[in-house]
Amino acid sequence: MSASREAAGPVPLPADTTTHGLPSSSTSEEYPDIQQGASLLLALRLQDRPILLIGGGVVASQRLYFLLESGAHITIVSPSPLDPSISYRISDPNTSPQITWHDRPYLGREDSIKVTEYDLVMTAIDNNPLSQEVCEMCREKRVMVNVADIPPQCDFYFGAQLRKGPLQILISTGGLGPRAGAMIRDIIRNALPENIEESVEGVGLLRSELRKRAPGVGGQRGQERMDWMKELCDVWGLAQMERFRDEQVRKYVLDEGWEKKKMVAPSEVKQGQRKTTAEIWEQVKHFGHTQWAAGLGGFGAGMAVATVATIYLTRNAAR
Numbered sequence: 265m266s267a268s269r270e271a272a273g274p275v276p277l278p279a280d281t282t283t284h285g286l287p288s289s290s291t292s293e294e295y296p297d298i299q300q301g302a303s304l305l306l307a308l309r310l311q312d313r314p315i316l317l318i319g320g321g322v323v324a325s326q327r328l329y330f331l332l333e334s335g336a337h338i339t340i341v342s343p344s345p346l347d348p349s350i351s352y353r354i355s356d357p358n359t360s361p362q363i364t365w366h367d368r369p370y371l372g373r374e375d376s377i378k379v380t381e382y383d384l385v386m387t388a389i390d391n392n393p394l395s396q397e398v399c400e401m402c403r404e405k406r407v408m409v410n411v412a413d414i415p416p417q418c419d420f421y422f423g424a425q426l427r428k429g430p431l432q433i434l435i436s437t438g439g440l441g442p443r444a445g446a447m448i449r450d451i452i453r454n455a456l457p458e459n460i461e462e463s464v465e466g467v468g469l470l471r472s473e474l475r476k477r478a479p480g481v482g483g484q485r486g487q488e489r490m491d492w493m494k495e496l497c498d499v500w501g502l503a504q505m506e507r508f509r510d511e512q513v514r515k516y517v518l519d520e521g522w523e524k525k526k527m528v529a530p531s532e533v534k535q536g537q538r539k540t541t542a543e544i545w546e547q548v549k550h551f552g553h554t555q556w557a558a559g560l561g562g563f564g565a566g567m568a569v570a571t572v573a574t575i576y577l578t579r580n581a582a583r
């Protein structure tokens with residue numbers, strides 16, 4: 265079997281297999297060979313989790329950036345001077361509550377800060393023996409550790425990253441070629457559709473509304489929800505999914521599709537289903553005299569909405 269990891273990717277399930285059940289029969293040809301040596305790629309959810317970062321140079325500054333974006337609480341132990349971007353984050357009121365800085369060297373086993381107090385530990389220091397020591401301390405206590413200067417000792421690696429709002433992509437070369445990984449990331453960035461972020465946002469909004477209409481976990485209902493969602497994604501395609509950001513489009517798709525156990529195609533849903541400027545004006549005209557004072561405020565807001573909607577429609581039409 266070739267070494268391509270794609271071979272182990274979206275392999276079609278055998279006909280007698282469901283996503284929930286076990287196969288009734290299996291042969292080794294039906295399943296891809298296991299090729300060990302891979303990393304397990306996950307998306308860690310670190311909001312408010314305590315993380316220990318030892319070191320305050322360039323590599324630590326990159327670690328800090330991604331940790332801040334994950335919402336973690338980071339304890340930095342590193343003597344001054346810090347990399348300027350770390351100093352900036354420590355003094356910036358937007359990020360300072362997420363950081364505790366100890367302006368001193370870390371002392372390894374003798375240090376009062378213990379690795380067991382943290383969910384993850386990272387070193388980014390120019391001190392190989394200390395990294396080794398931290399690594400051993402973590403291993404003993406089963407705390408996951410990344411030591412930037414000793415890749416073979418790491419429990420997890422970083423990778424070249426790409427973020428577009430809710431969409432995140434990480435490239436790992438398993439430690440072989442970090443720069444090559446970054447170059448591959450740039451190819452992917454250039455290949456992504458321009459509206460990919462909006463598409464992911466749109467489908468996220470639709471899924472959350474569907475879950476409100478059809479709550480519950482698992483069972484028949486859950487399966488119906490997933491089957492409908494899968495088909496809807498396939499029928500609409502990534503490029504059209506951005507339209508789900510429009511409340512009216514979501515409502516139509518859920519009313520006419522989900523509720524009636526049907527599939528709604530993108531061509532069926534007209535953007536005209538949202539309120540036009542004329543309709544908003546019509547609504548305003550129907551206000552009674554006593555309502556005018558309040559109505560004018562509403563009209564102002566209505567015009568703002570209509571303007572935004574017009575810009576939105578024009579943008580969509582241009583695509």
Ligand SMILES: C[C@@]1(CC(=O)O)c2cc3[nH]c(cc4nc(cc5[nH]c(cc(n2)[C@H]1CCC(=O)O)[C@@](C)(CC(=O)O)[C@@H]5CCC(=O)O)C(CC(=O)O)=C4CCC(=O)O)c(CCC(=O)O)c3CC(=O)O
Pocket residue numbers: 326327410411412413414415418420421422423424425435436437438439440441442443444445446
């Ligand atoms: C194992 C790993 C550990 C980990 O960090 O978890 C690791 C280790 C080491 N990196 C080294 C060197 C460089 N690292 C970069 C850049 C990045 N390195 C990153 C990740 C990783 N680096 C992990 C594996 C990633 C994977 O599997 O693909 C990136 C992707 C993400 C990040 O750091 O957050 C970030 C790019 C981010 C971006 O551009 O967006 C560059 C290029 C540059 O700086 O532009 C160079 C110089 C050129 C080169 O060597 O390629 C050295 C040698 C030090 C020395 O020689 O002294 C070691 C140690 C060793 O290999 O022994």
Ligand SMILES: NC(=O)C1=CN([C@@H]2O[C@H](COP(=O)(O)OP(=O)(O)OC[C@H]3O[C@@H](n4cnc5c(N)ncnc54)[C@H](O)[C@@H]3O)[C@@H](O)[C@H]2O)C=CC1
Pocket residue numbers: 318319320321322323324341342343344345346347368369370371388389390391394412413442
């Ligand atoms: N992306 C990656 O994974 C990369 C990893 N590296 C490795 O990462 C290490 C760090 O690289 P840089 O940040 O460029 O180095 P750097 O020299 O800019 O920073 C080292 C930092 O460690 C601090 N430090 C030293 N001893 C310390 C102690 N006992 N306690 C706390 N802090 C201490 C220093 O004060 C300094 O802030 C290097 O050893 C290198 O091998 C290098 C390049 C890329």
